[in-house]
Amino acid sequence: KKEVFEAFERKGAYFVKGDEREKIINAIFEDGMLARDIVGQSVKFIADKAGVDVPENARVIVVEANGIGREDIICKEKMCPVMACFPYDYFEEAINIAKTNLFLEGNGHTAGIHSNNQANIIKAGIDLSVSRLIVNAPCATTAGGSIQNGLPVTNTIGKVQYLGWSALFLRHSPSRLPLGRERIPTPCTSQVRQRPTLLWLALCGLHPLSNQSQ
DSSP states (O other), X not given: OHHHHHHXXXXXXXXOOTTHHHHHHHHHEETTEEOGGGTTOOHHHHHHHHTOOOOXXXXXXXXXXXXXXXXXXXXXXXXXXXXXXXXXXXXXXXXXXXXXXXXXXXXXXXXXXXXXXXXXHXXXXXXXXXXXXXXXXXXXXXXXXXXXXXXXXXXXXXXXEETTEEEEEESSSGGGOOTTOOBOOOOOOHHHHTOXXXXXXXXXXXXXXXXXXX
């Protein structure tokens, strides 16, 4: 935990302390709902609204959760540079945390994992109820398609429930409705990235590279 937190801090994360936790939560949630004025806002905007002093170079505010799912409101979707963190002792516990939070908000959408353990990556892909599991890449910026992972680019990502399965809608065309299907893209090799034709075919969904799954 200490090693991970220190690595985050070196990259610009600010971990709230003491009563700052409640101040940040009260700033981003009002009456149990996400406050509209903080959506897409900066760390400074949120910190000023909460009355919390953060370093000028802070890129994200991190709040350690006091529970999972409905046990702590910080587990809900935030849509701003505020993250919840959940220390765990073993991977099965991490999977349970992720599943519980997904069932609260986000079930069937996307998730990300950073790991060098292929067995853990595959287990996350099997156990988590998402349509796309992003591996070793920024989930927020690559889940919608990226030259780094070969997923087709889309500006419209949504989900519906159909016979107990989740469907990820990528663009509005029949070829983009993979019902009950999950994709687990990994970063493309440098050899593939150096071949622009393959990349553009992949991004358009016309090459096997765009259908990476396990």
